[in-house]
Amino acid sequence: IRAPRDARPQFESPRVGLMAILKVAKLGNPVIRKPTEAVPKETIGSPELQRLIADMIDTMHEYEGVGLAAPQVHVSKQLAVIEAKEPVHGDKPIPLTVLINPRILGMGKAVDADWEGCLSVNDLRGQVPRAAWVDVETFNRKGERIKIHAEGFFARVIQHECDHLAGKVFLDRMQDLSTLTHLKEMARFRHGE
Numbered sequence: 001i002r003a004p005r006d007a008r009p010q011f012e013s014p015r016v017g018l019m020a021i022l023k024v025a026k027l028g029n030p031v032i033r034k035p036t037e038a039v040p041k042e043t044i045g046s047p048e049l050q051r052l053i054a055d056m057i058d059t060m061h062e063y064e065g066v067g068l069a070a071p072q073v074h075v076s077k078q079l080a081v082i083e084a085k086e087p088v089h090g091d092k093p094i095p096l097t098v099l100i101n102p103r104i105l106g107m108g109k110a111v112d113a114d115w116e117g118c119l120s121v122n123d124l125r126g127q128v129p130r131a132a133w134v135d136v137e138t139f140n141r142k143g144e145r146i147k148i149h150a151e152g153f154f155a156r157v158i159q160h161e162c163d164h165l166a167g168k169v170f171l172d173r174m175q176d177l178s179t180l181t182h183l184k185e186m187a188r189f190r191h192g193e
C-alpha cells in the first residue's frame, strides 16, 4: 500500500528527520466504504505501523482535522488518530489519542446533535446525533490495551472515527439532511453555532 522507504540504513527511530503528508481519500473512493481489518497486535511496534501512525498525525495536523482514520489515507485497517489542541464547541481540548482495533463497550442513551465535518467530505457540515458518552477499549500506539471513557466532543470524534473503520461516514448518521451546509454558507447564515 505504501511505497517502500529508500535504502538508507535503519536507525532506532525511522521518524528522525522525516515526515510525510498522506493523500486523503474522498467519498466515492471505495476504500472509504470498505469495513477495515484488525491490526495484528504483534505488528503494532513495527517501524511500518509506527511510521503510518506518525504520518497520519502529521496529515491530520496539516489539514486541521481533529481525527483521521486509516481508510481515509487508503489503508483499510482499524486505526485512527484524534487530537484537538484547541477547545472545539466550547468543550475541552482532546489529547493526542491513537486507537488501534477499538471496540465501543458502551455508550450513553442520551444523544446530542452537533455539527460534524470530515476530511473525506469536502466543505460540508451537518448536524449529527451522537451518544453523549462512550466507553472504548483499544490498543494504544505502544500496543497496550487501554480503556477510555469519553464525553462530549471527544465522545463524538471517537464515534465518527469508529464509524470510518466500519465504512460509514457522518452523512449516514444524519437524521435531518436539511441541516447539511456548505462551510461558506455556514459562515454567512449559521455564524456562532
Ligand code: NI
Residues within 6 Å of the ligand: 117, 118, 119, 120, 160, 164
Ligand atoms: Ni471523517
